[in-house]
Amino acid sequence: MTSVGDPLLGQVLDGRYEIVQRLARGGMATVYQALDIRLTRMVAVKVMHVGLGDDAQFARKFDREARAAAQLSHPNVVSVFDQGHDDPSGRDGGRPYIVMEYVAGHTLRDVIRREAPLTPLRALEIIEPVLNALSCAHDAGLVHRDVKPENVLISDRGQIKVADFGLAKAISAQTSTATQGLLIGTVSYLPPELVVSGRADARSDVYSAGVVLFELLTGQKPHTGETPIQVAYAHVHTDVPPPSSYVTAGPVPPYLDALISRVTARDPQVRPPDAKVMLTLVRRVRAALRDGVGDDAELTQDLTLPSRAGSTAGRPLDPADSEATQFVPVAIDTRPNQQTIPQRLRDHDQVDTGSVERDSWPTVLDAPPPAVARPRSVPLDPQAAHRHRSARNRRRGWLALLLVLILATTAALAGWYYTDGRYTTAPTLETLSQPQAESVARDAGLDLVLQPEFSESVGRGVVIATSPGPGEKVVTGGQVTARVSKGPERHPVPTVVGLPQSQAEQAVRRGSLTVGKVSQAYSETVATGLVISASPAPGAALKRAAEVKLTISAGPKPIPVPNFEKKSAVRAKSALTEAGFKVEVSTSHSATVDKGRVISQRPNSGVGRRGDEVALEKSLGPVMVTVPKVSRGMGVGAASDLVRAAGFRVRTRPVSVNYLGLGYVAYTRPGSGSKAPEHSTITLYLV
Numbered sequence: 123m124t125s126v127g128d129p130l131l132g133q134v135l136d137g138r139y140e141i142v143q144r145l146a147r148g149g150m151a152t153v154y155q156a157l158d159i160r161l162t163r164m165v166a167v168k169v170m171h172v173g174l175g176d177d178a179q180f181a182r183k184f185d186r187e188a189r190a191a192a193q194l195s196h197p198n199v200v201s202v203f204d205q206g207h208d209d210p211s212g213r214d215g216g217r218p219y220i221v222m223e224y225v226a227g228h229t230l231r232d233v234i235r236r237e238a239p240l241t242p243l244r245a246l247e248i249i250e251p252v253l254n255a256l257s258c259a260h261d262a263g264l265v266h267r268d269v270k271p272e273n274v275l276i277s278d279r280g281q282i283k284v285a286d287f288g289l290a291k292a293i294s295a296q297t298s299t300a301t302q303g304l305l306i307g308t309v310s311y312l313p314p315e316l317v318v319s320g321r322a323d324a325r326s327d328v329y330s331a332g333v334v335l336f337e338l339l340t341g342q343k344p345h346t347g348e349t350p351i352q353v354a355y356a357h358v359h360t361d362v363p364p365p366s367s368y369v370t371a372g373p374v375p376p377y378l379d380a381l382i383s384r385v386t387a388r389d390p391q392v393r394p395p396d397a398k399v400m401l402t403l404v405r406r407v408r409a410a411l412r413d414g415v416g417d418d419a420e421l422t423q424d425l426t427l428p429s430r431a432g433s434t435a436g437r438p439l440d441p442a443d444s445e446a447t448q449f450v451p452v453a454i455d456t457r458p459n460q461q462t463i464p465q466r467l468r469d470h471d472q473v474d475t476g477s478v479e480r481d482s483w484p485t486v487l488d489a490p491p492p493a494v495a496r497p498r499s500v501p502l503d504p505q506a507a508h509r510h511r512s513a514r515n516r517r518r519g520w521l522a523l524l525l526v527l528i529l530a531t532t533a534a535l536a537g538w539y540y541t542d543g544r545y546t547t548a549p550t551l552e553t554l555s556q557p558q559a560e561s562v563a564r565d566a567g568l569d570l571v572l573q574p575e576f577s578e579s580v581g582r583g584v585v586i587a588t589s590p591g592p593g594e595k596v597v598t599g600g601q602v603t604a605r606v607s608k609g610p611e612r613h614p615v616p617t618v619v620g621l622p623q624s625q626a627e628q629a630v631r632r633g634s635l636t637v638g639k640v641s642q643a644y645s646e647t648v649a650t651g652l653v654i655s656a657s658p659a660p661g662a663a664l665k666r667a668a669e670v671k672l673t674i675s676a677g678p679k680p681i682p683v684p685n686f687e688k689k690s691a692v693r694a695k696s697a698l699t700e701a702g703f704k705v706e707v708s709t710s711h712s713a714t715v716d717k718g719r720v721i722s723q724r725p726n727s728g729v730g731r732r733g734d735e736v737a738l739e740k741s742l743g744p745v746m747v748t749v750p751k752v753s754r755g756m757g758v759g760a761a762s763d764l765v766r767a768a769g770f771r772v773r774t775r776p777v778s779v780n781y782l783g784l785g786y787v788a789y790t791r792p793g794s795g796s797k798a799p800e801h802s803t804i805t806l807y808l809v
Contacts, residue, residue: 128144130144130152130154130169131143131144134159135156135167135169135206135208135219136206136208137159138158138159138160139156139157139158139159139165139167139219139221140156140157140159141154141155141156141167142154142155142156142157142164143155145166146272148286151168151169151170151171152168152169152171153166153167153168153169154166154167154168154169155167155224156221158203158221163224164224164226165203165221165222165223165224166200166221166222166223166224166225167219167220167221167222168219168220168221168222169208169217169218169219170217170218170219171217172217185205185218188202188205188220189205190264190287191220191222191287192205193262193264194255194258194259194262194264194287195258196254196255196258197254197281197283198251198252198254198255198258198281198282198283198284199255199258199259199283199284199287200222200223200225200275200283200284200285200286201222201223202220202221202222202223203221203222203223204220204221205218205219205220205221206218206219206221207219222285223283225275225277225283225285226277226278227275227276227277227278227279228275228276229271229272229273229274229275229276230248230271230272230274230275230276230282230334230338231271231272232276233248233271233276234271234337234338234341238337238338238340238341239338239339239340239341239368239369239370239371240338240339240371241371241372242339242370242371242372242373242374242375242378242411243372243408243411243412244338244371245335245338245339246335246404246407246408246411247408248282248338249331249334249335249338249404250401250404250405250408251281251282251283252269252274252282252284252331252334253331253397253398253400253401253404254401255283255284256269256284256324256327256328256331256396256397257396257397257398257401259287259327259397260324260327260396260397260398261398264287265322265323265324265326265327266284266287266327266330267316267322267326267327268286268308268311268330269284269311269327269330269331269334270308270310270311270330270334271334271337272308273285273286274334309350309353309354310333310343310345310353311329311330311333311334312330312354312357313325313326313329313330313357313390314329314357314358314388315390317354317357317358318358323390324395324396324397325390325393325394325395325396326390327396327397328385328393328394328396328397328400329385329386329387329390329393331385331397331400332362332382332385332386332400333362333386335382335385336362336365336382336386339365339368339370339374339378339382340365340368340369340370341368342368344362344363344386345357345360345362357388358388361383361386361387361388362382362383362386364379364382364383365378365379365382366378366379373416375410375411375415375416375417375418376417376422377407377410377417377418377421377422377425378407378411380421380422380425380426380427381403381404381407381425383425383426383427384403384425384426384427385400385403387427392427392428398550401550402547402550402592402593403425403593405591405592405593406421406424406591406592406593406594407421407425409591545595545596545597545598546566546567546568546595546596546597546598547593547594547595547596548568548588548590548591548592548593548594548595548596548602549562549563549566549568549592549602550592550593551563551570551585551588551592551602551604552585552586552587552588552592553580553584553585554584554585555583555584555585556572556583556584556585556604556606559585559604559606563602563604567598567599568596568598568599568600568601568602569599569600569601569602570601570602570604571601571602571603571604572604572606573603573604573605573606574605574606574607574608575605575606575607575608576607576608576609576610576611576666577607577608577609577610578610578611578665580607581607581609582607582608582609583606583607584606584607585604585605585606585607586605586606586607587604587605588602588603588604588605589602589603589605590602610665611665611666612663612664612665613633613634613635613663613664613665613666613668614633614660614661614662614663614664615630615633615635615656615658615659615660615661615662615664615670616629616630616632616633616660617660617661618630618653618656618660618672619653619654619655619656619660620648620652620653621652621653622651622652622653623640623651623652623653623672623674626653626656626672627640627672630670630672634666634667635664635666635667635668635669635670636667636668636669636670637669637670637672638669638670638671638672639669639671639672640671640672640673640674641671641672641673641674642673642674642675642676643673643674643675643676644675644676644677644678644679645675645676645677645678646678646679646732648675649675649677650675650676650677651674651675652674652675653672653673653674653675654673654674654675655672655673656670656671656672656673657670657671657673658670677731678731678732678733679731679732680729680730680731681701681702681703681729681730681731681732681734682728682729683703683725683726683727683728683729683730683736684697684698685723685726685727686698686720686723686726686738687720687721687722687723687726688715688719688720689719689720690718690719690720691707691718691719691720691738691740691741692718694720694723694738695707695738698736698738702731702732702733703730703732703733703734703735703736704733704734704735704736705735705736705737705738706735706736706737706738707737707738707739707740708737708738708739708740709739709740709741709742710739710740710741710742711741711742711743711744711745712741712742712743712744713744713745713799713800713801715741716741716743717741717742717743718740718741719740719741720738720739720740720741721739721740721741722738722739723736723737723738723739724736724737744799744800744802745799745800746797746798746799746800747768747769747770747797747798747799747800748768748795748796748797749765749768749770749790749792749793749794749795749796749797749798749804750764750765750767750768750794751794751795752764752765752787752789752790752794752806753787754787754788754789755786755787756786756787757785757786757787758774758785758786758787758806758808759785761787761790761806762774762806765790765804765806769800769801770798770800770801770802770803770804771801771802771803771804772803772804772806773803773804773805773806774805774806774807774808775805775806775807775808776807776808776809777807777808777809781808781809782809784808784809785808786808786809787806787807787808788807788808788809789807790804790805790806790807791804791805791807792804
C-alpha cells in the first residue's frame with residue numbers, strides 16, 4: 123500500500139527508475155513499484171532503509187544479495203535486473219538499491235488466508251515450483267534462509283516465483299549468522315539449527331519449505347506462542363505434528379504425514395539434503411495421491427524418519443548431533459527495563475525479515491544428565507557362588523538365543539538385500555539434456571536406455587520422462603528408460619497436384635496426415651478428376667493428423683449457348699467467339715431471311731465448353747432471276763406462260779378503271795429485263 127509522505131515516491135533513482143508506489147516494507151529494506159524509464163517497463167526496486175546504507179557491513183550484505191540473486195536464472199525465481207546507489211547528493215543520502223522483476227499478482231500468504239486448508243494435491247502442486255526454485259539456488263551453492271509464504275509470489279497468470287534471496291549466502295562460505303549477534307529469518311519458519319547455532323545450509327530451506335507445506339495443508343502454523351522466543355523454543359524442542367491431526371480439506375494419507383515429519387525433522391541429518399531431493403519425495407507423494415492411493419506402506423516406510431543413534435526424534439536438539447548445529451550458549455537478560463525482543467519479532471504472526479539480537483534469545487537446551495558411577499564388584503559366598511553359576515547357565519542360554527537371533531538377522535539381512543537392499547532410487551532426469559542425463563545415470567550406477575519420441579512442449583534432446591520415475595526403486599546397476607524429445611512432430615505435405623483424387627488421398631494418409639475438405643473447381647488446363655491444388659502447399663510441415671484440403675478439377679467451365687438465328691451474323695460470330703466457342707460460318711440464299719442474318723445455328727441452345735464449335739448459316743438473300751421480256755400487246759395467256767417458265771408467279775391487273783377487256787399486256791412490274799427474286803410475283807397490266 124502506498125504510504126503518504128514517503129520521501130521516495132515520485133523520485134527517479136539514477137535518472138532511470140521512477141518510484142510509483144510502495145509495495146512492502148521489510149526489516150532491512152523497502153520494496154517499491156517503479157517505472158524503468160529507459161526500457162518503459164514496470165520493475166520492483168528494493169531500497170535499503172535510512173541509516174543502514176551508512177553501515178559498511180549492512181551495505182556489503184545488501185550488495186551481496188544482488189550478486190547472489192543475479193546468479194539465479196530460473197522460471198520460478200524472481201529475476202534481478204540491476205544494482206546501484208542513489209545519488210549521494212540527493213535527499214536520501216545514497217542508499218543502495220537493487221532492481222528486480224515486477225510480478226503483478228498476489229502472495230502465497232493471500233492464498234492461505236483465502237483458501238487454506240488446501241487439499242493435499244493442491245498443496246503439493248503449489249509447493250513443487252517453490253522447490254524447483256530452491257533446487258536452482260542449492261545447485262548454485264546458495265541458501266535462501268527466509269522461505270515463507272510472503273516470499274512466494276503468484277502472478278496473475280498463475281506462475282509461481284520465489285522472491286527475496288536477500289538472505290541467501292554461498293554454502294561454501296562461512297554461514298554463521300552469529301556475527302555481531304544477528305539471527306536472520308522469520309521466526310515461524312526458522313529451522314532449529316538456525317536458532318541454536320546460527321548456522322544454516324540447504325537442509326534449513328528444506329525445513330522452512332516443510333513448514334510452509336504444513337501450513338498449506340492445515341491453514342495453521344505448527345508452532346505458536348505469545349512471543350517470538352516461545353515460537354523459536356518450540357522449533358527446537360517440539361516436533362512438527364502430523365497434518366492428519368488437524369482439520370484438513372481432504373484426507374491426509376500416512377505417507378503424507380511421513381513426508382512432513384521427514385522434511386521438518388529437528389535433526390538436519392535426517393532431512394533431505396537439499397530441495398532437489400525433497401522435490402523427488404514430493405513428486406512420489408503427489409503421484410500416489412493422483413492415483414488415489416489411500417495408504418502405501420512401502421512409501422510410508424521410505425519416508426518415515428530413520429531410527430538411529432543421535433536422532434532428535436522425540437527429544438530436544440542436541441548440539442552434538444551434527445557439525446552444522448553446534449549450540450551457541452546465550453544468556454537471558456531479565457532486567458525489567460531492558461528491551462530484549464526487537465519490535466519486529468513481538469508479533470510472530472506478522473514478523474518480517476529482520477535481525478534479532480542473539481542476547482535476547484534464552485537458553486533452549488537442558489544441561490546433560492550427570493554421569494552415573496558403575497557399581498564395584500564384591501567377593502561371593504558359596505550361596506552366592508551357586509547363584510552365580512545359575513546366572514552363568516542362564517547367560518549361556520541367552521548366548522545361544524543370541525546366536526539364533528544373529529543367524530535370523532543374517533537371513534533377514536540377506537532377504538532385505540534381495541528385496542530392498544539391492545535397490546537404489548531412480549534419479550531425477552527430467553528437463554536434462556541427453557548428455558547430462560547420461561552422466562547422472564552413469565554416476566548413479568545405472569544404464570540409461572534412450573527412447574526417442576516427439577514432443578510439442580519439450581525441446582529437442584531433452585528428457586521428457588523416465589521409467590522408473592524419479593525417486594522410484596530400481597535395481598542397482600539396472601536400467602532406466604528415458605524418453606528423449608525429438609522436438610515437435612512434423613510431416614511434410616506430399617506433392618499431389620496432377621494426381622487422381624484417390625491417389626492423392628492415399629498419399630496424404632501415408633504422410634501421417636488427414637484428408638480435409640475436398641472441393642471442386644473448373645479448370646481449362648487440368649483434366650476432370652485430377653488435383654488442381656492442395657492447402658497447405660506441398661512441402662509445408664504439419665503436426666500429425668493435421669488436415670490437408672484438396673481441390674479437384676471439374677474440367678472446363680460450362681458456357682451457355684445463346685441463339686442468334688434471324689439475327690446479325692456478324693454480331694453472332696463476335697459474341698460466340700468472345701464466349702470461348704470456335705465459330706464456323708457458311709452462306710446460302712434464303713427467300714425468307716434477310717441478307718446478312720443467320721438462317722440457322724448448330725447448336726442453338728444448351729451449354730458448351732470453351733473450344734466447342736458452333737456453326738452459323740448466313741443468309742445471302744433470295745436468288746435473283748431476270749424478268750422475261752413480254753412484248754407490248756402480247757396476249758395475257760402467252761405472257762403468263764412466258765413469266766411462269768422463268769420461275770415467277772403471275773398476277774394480272776387492269777391498267778385503269780376503264781378496262782376495255784381486250785386481254786392484251788400493256789406492261790409488267792417489275793419491268794421486263796429487271797431482276798426479281800426467284801418465285802416472286804410478276805404483275806401483268808392488261809388493256
